[in-house]
Amino acid sequence: MSFHLDYLLDLPGVKVETCTQIEGQIYFRLGALASEIVCPHCNNYTEELHQNRPTLVRDLSVFGRVVYLQVPRRQFYCASCQRYITEKLEFIDKKRRHTQRYEQNIYVRVQQSSMEQIGREEGLSYDEVKGIFSQVSSSQKKNVGSQSNE
Numbered sequence: 001m002s003f004h005l006d007y008l009l010d011l012p013g014v015k016v017e018t019c020t021q022i023e024g025q026i027y028f029r030l031g032a033l034a035s036e037i038v039c040p041h042c043n044n045y046t047e048e049l050h051q052n053r054p055t056l057v058r059d060l061s062v063f064g065r066v067v068y069l070q071v072p073r074r075q076f077y078c079a080s081c082q083r084y085i086t087e088k089l090e091f092i093d094k095k096r097r098h099t100q101r102y103e104q105n106i107y108v109r110v111q112q113s114s115m116e117q118i119g120r121e122e123g124l125s126y127d128e129v130k131g132i133f134s135q136v137s138s139s140q141k142k143n144v145g146s147q148s149n150e
């Protein structure tokens with residue numbers, strides 16, 4: 001697809017394959033750029049793709065429309081150590097349903113407003129907003145801890 005969309009998307013390691021609109025919401029289907037990954041267990045490269053089960057994650061709205069990304073979730077097989085490895089995408093935290101930048105955005109806005117208000121604006125349930133808020137606040141605590149020597 002058009003490189004302009006990749007430019008606008010601005011996420012590492014992926015490209016836009018299709019862009020569709022369903023009931024006013026924008027869906028980008030993304031493909032992974034790398035054909036191989038480094039096995040975290042033995043540091044060997046593997047390009048043996050075992051399976052891909054894409055997941056849908058929420059991203060920041062564009063042009064006033066809600067955006068979802070269908071991101072690849074690839075599992076590779078490492079022949080060297082005979083293990084299955086799930087590829088990590090650096091813009092989504094493990095097991096989250098939103099991009100990091102989306103969660104960061106919600107976190108900042110909740111501090112200036114309230115969970116109820118941001119939930120209404122984004123069409124998210126109270127529990128979802130609360131989940132995002134505690135996710136970002138705990139990951140920030142971790143970062144502060146690791147940077148304490150600087």
Ligand SMILES: [Zn+2]
Pocket residue numbers: 039040041042043044078079080081082083
């Ligand atoms: Zn390995």
